[in-house]
Amino acid sequence: MKAPKFPTNEAERIKAVKSYSIIDTLPESDYDNLTELAATICDVPIALITMLDKERNFFKSHYGISLSESPRDLSFCGHAILENDIFIINDAREDIRFIDNPLLEEQNVVFYAGVPLLDPSGYKLGTICIFDHEPRELNRSQIKALKTLGQQVVNLLELRKKNSYLNLIKGELEERNTQLKSFASLVSHDLKSPLSNIIALTDLLKEDNQGNLSDDSLQYIYYIEDSTTVLKDYIDGILMYYSADELLTSAKEDIKLSDIADDIKHILISNNEQLLFNDAVIKNVNKSALSQILINLVDNALKYNDKEDRIVEIKYELLPTHHKFSVIDNGIGIALNQQEQIFEIFKTIKNDFSKSNTGIGLSTVKNLVEKLNGQISVVSEIGKGSTFSFTIE
Known part of the structure; x- marks a missing residue:
């Protein structure tokens, strides 16, 4: 041998x-x-x-x-x-x-x-x-x-x-995502308190010095308020983006569109604003995720609206395999060359309405919609308004 x-x-x-x-x-x-x-x-x-x-x-x-x-x-x-x-x-x-x-x-x-x-x-x-x-x-x-x-x-x-390699990369990404969520939560907690103090102090400064501040001084205070609000929106947006996935764990249920609309009214709608909707029973959906999507879209529709009477309408349609929703507004509209960019995280879009944006909200919406096996799109015309349509399973 x-x-x-x-x-x-x-x-x-x-x-x-x-x-x-x-x-x-x-x-x-x-x-x-x-x-x-x-x-x-x-x-x-x-x-x-x-x-x-x-x-x-x-x-x-x-x-x-x-x-x-x-x-x-x-x-x-x-x-x-x-x-x-x-x-x-x-x-x-x-x-x-x-x-x-x-x-x-x-x-x-x-x-x-x-x-x-x-x-x-x-x-x-x-x-x-x-x-x-x-x-x-x-x-x-x-x-x-x-x-x-x-x-x-x-x-x-x-x-x-x-x-094996993909599972290793997936594990590393999940660990990093967990760390980012933890970091976002920590940052939001540590920064929101001093930001709230700045906002409160600028309000006190204006009240205590009514009639004593020059136009330039008032303008500086407005700059401080605007910058602080933008930073606060960034912090809230980051926290919402990294915690959005937690909404996906909620069980599906049958809900009324009117119930979600009533919640949105209590949170967002003021006297010169209308929220219209076609009432329907929506079967077997994730209410938490759907509510977050609609709240974000309605909030944007009201925020970027220069009309005296702001009108937002929610439409629902049952498709063979998906639920379809449309959020229609009479706001300032979005330029055609910007309509794809608005869903990119941290992508801010300039407009003539002097409203700042963080570039996080619509990215969060898109993330939720896609993880609910759906798609989102927008059709818009400057000065006439926008229609955001999305589907979910």
């Missing part, structure tokens, strides 16, 4: 094997299906998918045998990875490399055929191989099939590696 030699690139080959994180993993049906298919096509009792570690031959899949590994110095696969093509031993009892090999007696191994598993970098990770208890030969179709199955094993390994 002759123990197999190590390939000349053994150190790099071992590194490649480890990169797949496959050694000592549990059986998987995708690999087991391939060994069963190999045994069936070649009409043999045993088929294996093996990965050669430094000192052992690990069986990722073993059909017709209960072993999960064997010593590398006894393995047929150790010889197979030294070849560039399929490695076939028709009768191991007559091959000097395998005479006195314990596998011949213990497992009654006589015939062997193995195809090296070649990764995209050219390293031979292991084999897909078959055994029989008697001498035999493979025909052309069987050899071709075994090579094809070997390529499928490599495809599975590559897919597994990519999925």
Whole structure:
């Protein structure tokens, strides 16, 4: 018996094997299906998918045998990875490399055929191989099939590696998102209090100095108030953006559009404003998320409106697979070349209405809509108003 030699690139080959994180993993049906298919096509009792570690031959899949590994110095696969093509031993009892090999007696191994598993970098990770208890030969179709199955094993390994990498990236992103949420919450708490103090103090300053402040001084105070309000809106917007996903965990329920409209009226509508809606029962929706979307859209419709009588209308339509809502206003409108940009986070749009914006609210709305498997769009004309339409499941 002759123990197999190590390939000349053994150190790099071992590194490649480890990169797949496959050694000592549990059986998987995708690999087991391939060994069963190999045994069936070649009409043999045993088929294996093996990965050669430094000192052992690990069986990722073993059909017709209960072993999960064997010593590398006894393995047929150790010889197979030294070849560039399929490695076939028709009768191991007559091959000097395998005479006195314990596998011949213990497992009654006589015939062997193995195809090296070649990764995209050219390293031979292991084999897909078959055994029989008697001498035999493979025909052309069987050899071709075994090579094809070997390529499928490599495809599975590559897919597994990519999925592992994507799961790692996903975990890192989730951790970063959690940290961002925590940071947003901390910042909002720590900054909102002094901002509220600034707003309150500027109000007191104006009240205590009525008639004593010059026009320039009053203008400076207005600048302070406006800047403080913008900063407060940024903080509220960031917190809302990173906490919006929590709304998606709410259970779906049947609701009345009038109930949501009444809530919006209490929060946003003043004397010179109207909120119209077509009352309907909306079945099986996430009320929390829908309410947040509509509140944001109605708030924008009122905020960017220069009419003496501000009118906002909510329309609802049941589609075959989705719920469709439209929020229509008679506000200042949005220029055509800006209508795509308004949904980008932190993208602020200049307007002649002197109303500042943070570029967060509509991005939050879009985020919620898309995570409810819907879409949002806008149609608008300067001076006449806008219609925001969105669908959700």
